[in-house]
Amino acid sequence: MLEGKSVIVTGAGSGIGRSTALVLAGYGARLLLADIDHGTCRETADLVVAQGGTATAVKADVSVEDDVESMVEAAVAVYGRLDGAFNNAGVDGAFESVAESTSENWHRVMSVNLEGVWLCLRAELRRMLGSGGSIVNTSSTGGLVGMGIGLSAYVAAKHGVVGLTRAAALEYATQGIRVNAVCPGTVRTGMYEQVVATGVVTEEQIAAMQPINRAAQPEEIAEAVAWLLSDRASFVTGQAWAVDGGLVAQ
Ligand code: NAI
16 A cells, blocks of 8 residues: 555654554555654664564654754655655643643643644655655644643644644645644553553543543554555545544544
């Protein structure tokens, strides 16, 4: 489905990013994997290579402009072109009411989850102009609904990702570049473990948020991303696709 395509994956060292890297490689994509944690990112690259795929790992903080520019240049240097990108790196937010929320948490979440996606998207679009491509940004069901559990900075950032996705999709629709977002429900990753560890919500409560009554495995998000990145989704742009066990259908 993605044979020979050169694709960037950010946040590739863990969770959804790592699973998506393995799924994309299985469909034939050649990967430029990026993460702020170079050790785990290299582990993902090793896993891809061990399953017969092609991957190069780079260290990049998506909230740092120079890192993002170097990441995109690396993809082009290694593979000669850039066909796709999955802008997925993100951090969870502190659980705090709006009235009690802190500037520190707000800026940390915004700088990675929204500004990081913007920096990546901008650099990737510049590279894809003239040749076309497909970009998928990771939002969340928290990018579509308010959640009401004290994650306002996270929710605001993820709504921002949806807005950015739609704006970019419209601007580049006639230039062969599609831009979409995935909005996962709860997914069993490191971020999931961190939220459970806070004790704010139990695993049973998390499962019950989804009508399917369980959290997702990261591979279930990866399959949606792979399809959006592929030419099979050639008429799909500007979408915020909830892959959420029915959560936002309620
Ligand atoms: P994770 O914590 O397992 O993986 C996140 C990865 O991003 C880590 O490898 C981390 O090192 C990397 N990262 C963090 N900050 C970075 C930065 N500044 N630059 C580069 N890399 C950075 O988390 P998970 O669950 O795989 O999350 C991936 C994305 O999915 C995030 O955007 C998250 O908000 C989103 N998401 C996760 C959900 C969940 O339930 N796990 C639900 C909805 C959305």
